[in-house]
Amino acid sequence: MSARLQHTLQFFVVLVVIAGAACNRQQALSPEAASAKGDALLREMSKNMAAVNTFAYTVDERRQIPGGSQGEKKMTRQVTVRRPNALAFTGKGDRGDTAGWYDGKQLTLVSHRDKVWARGPMPPTLDEALDFLSNEYDVQMPTADLLYSSPYDAFMTKDTTGGWVDTQKIGDRSCEHLAYRQPVVDWELWLSTDRSLPCQLKVTYKQIPGTPSTLVTYHGIENPQVTDDTFKPKVPDGYHRIKIIRHATVIDPKLDEPAPGSADAPAPGGKQIK
C-alpha cells in the first residue's frame, strides 16, 4: 500500500470517527432546562407508577461498600405490589434467600438460610408501611421510593438539585438519565424513553463512611394476576420463629402544641379558639 493511500485511509477513518462522535453528542441543555426536563420526566414517571394498582418487578441490587469488610453484595429481588396495602417479595443473593409479606396488618419475614421466620405489626397503608419498614424495622429497600403513592414526592425535596443528564442504553433499552443531589444522598435514575418507567436507580450514601452506593437494575415492570393468597405468608414447616427487633420510636401527641407562654398558647384555664 502506498504511503499516499495509507494517509488517505487514515484521514477517512478520522473523519468517520469525528462524524460519529458529532452524531452521538447530545444537545447540551442549560442547567435550568436540564432541571425542568428532569422534573417533567420525574413527574411523568410518578404519574405512571401511581396509576397502576397492581404491579410486579424484578431487580438486581448491587450494594457497593468501598473499603468495607463486606465488599459488594448482590441480590435479585422480586417484588409484587397491590395498592393500597399489600406487598410480597423474595430475595436471592449473597445474604441467602429471603421472603417477606405485608398484608396491611403484619410483616412476615423468612430467612431460608437460617430456617427462621419473624413477624411484627405494620400500619394499614403501603405509604405508611414503607416508612415503618425503614424507621421501625430498619429494613432498607432501595426501590421503596418508587412504591409510594407519589414517587415524585418520595424522591424530591426542596434541597434537591439536578436534572436530566443524557440518554443512555441500559441493556437494550434507551433510558433518560437523571442525576440529583441531596445533603444525605446523591441519586441517579434512568427512565425508559418510551414509557417513563424505571430502568435503573443508583443511590450513593454520602454520610456513611466510604460513601457506599446501591445500584438497582430493573428488568421490566409487569401487571401480574394476583390474589389474596399472593400476599399470605408462606412459612415452610419446621422453621423456627424468632423475635423481630423494632426501634423504640416515639410519637409525642403533644408535639404540635404551642409552647407555654407563646402567643399561640391557650389562656390559662381556657381553650384556644381557632
Place this chain on the structure above:
Amino acid sequence: MFNHATRTGRFVRRSRAFRGVAVTVSVLLVLSTVELGAQRKSGGGSVKQSRSASSNAGANRSNNYNRSTNTTPNRNTNTNVNRNNNNTNVNVNNVNVNRNTNVNRNTNVNNAGYYGRPGGVVAGEEGAVAVGRRGAVAVGEEGFVGVGRYGGVVSGEVYDSYEGWRVAAGVTAGVVTGIAIGTMLARPPAASVTVVSGGANYMYADGAYYEQVMYGGEVTYRVVQAPPGVIITTLPGGCSSTVVGGVAVSQCGTTYYQRVSNGYKVVVF
C-alpha cells in the same frame, strides 16, 4: 404529604415479655460507659429512607452514654434512661432508693416527630417505655429493649462482628470488659457454640449468650441474659466464688453458675 410520624402508640402492649424486661432492668448494674456507634451503616435504603434515617439517627449517635454512679445493684426497680434536652425523666414504680445518675444526653431532635430511631428505654412495671421529647411512649409488643450488663441501654444497632464490637466498644483500650445485653452482631462470634435452654437454641462465647433475632430484614445475633439451665463446660474469665442461699456458685458478672457433673449450669436466685 408523607408523614414520618407513624402511629407507634397503636402497638403498645403490656406483655409478659416486658415485665421480664422490667425485672431485668431492676437486676442489672450500670457500671461503666459504652458507646453505641460504629455499626452496620452500609446504606442500602431508598432516597426517602436515607433522608429519614439521617434525620432520626442523631439521638442515638450523640453522646449516647450511660454514666452511672449506682453501686447498689438489685435494689432498683427503675432505671432512668435518655434524658433529652426537652425531656423529663420518667420514673415508673420506684421502689427503694434509686441512685442512678444514668443519663443519655441526646440533643438531636427529629422534626419529623420521631425521637431518634432507637429510642431509649425506661422500664416500667409491666413494660418498657421509651421516653419521648416531652413524655413517655411505649414500644411495641416485641419491641427492642436492651439493658447492658456493663453499660446501660443498648438500642437497636448492629456490629458486623464480635471483633468489630470489641474495637468500637473500647475493649482493647480496657474501657469495657464485656459485651452488653442487647448488643447485636451480624454474625455470632467465631468461637461460639450452640447451647440449649428450654428448647431454644442460643449461641455462647466468652461469657455471653446470643439469640437469633430478625433485624433489618436479616437474621442477627443479640446478646441476652444467661438462659437458666444452660450448661457450659468452662467458666469465662473473671469469675469469683461465692455462696448464695447456701449454694456454692461461681459469679461471672451478673451470672451465677453452679458446678455440675458435665460443667457449669446457669442458675438464677
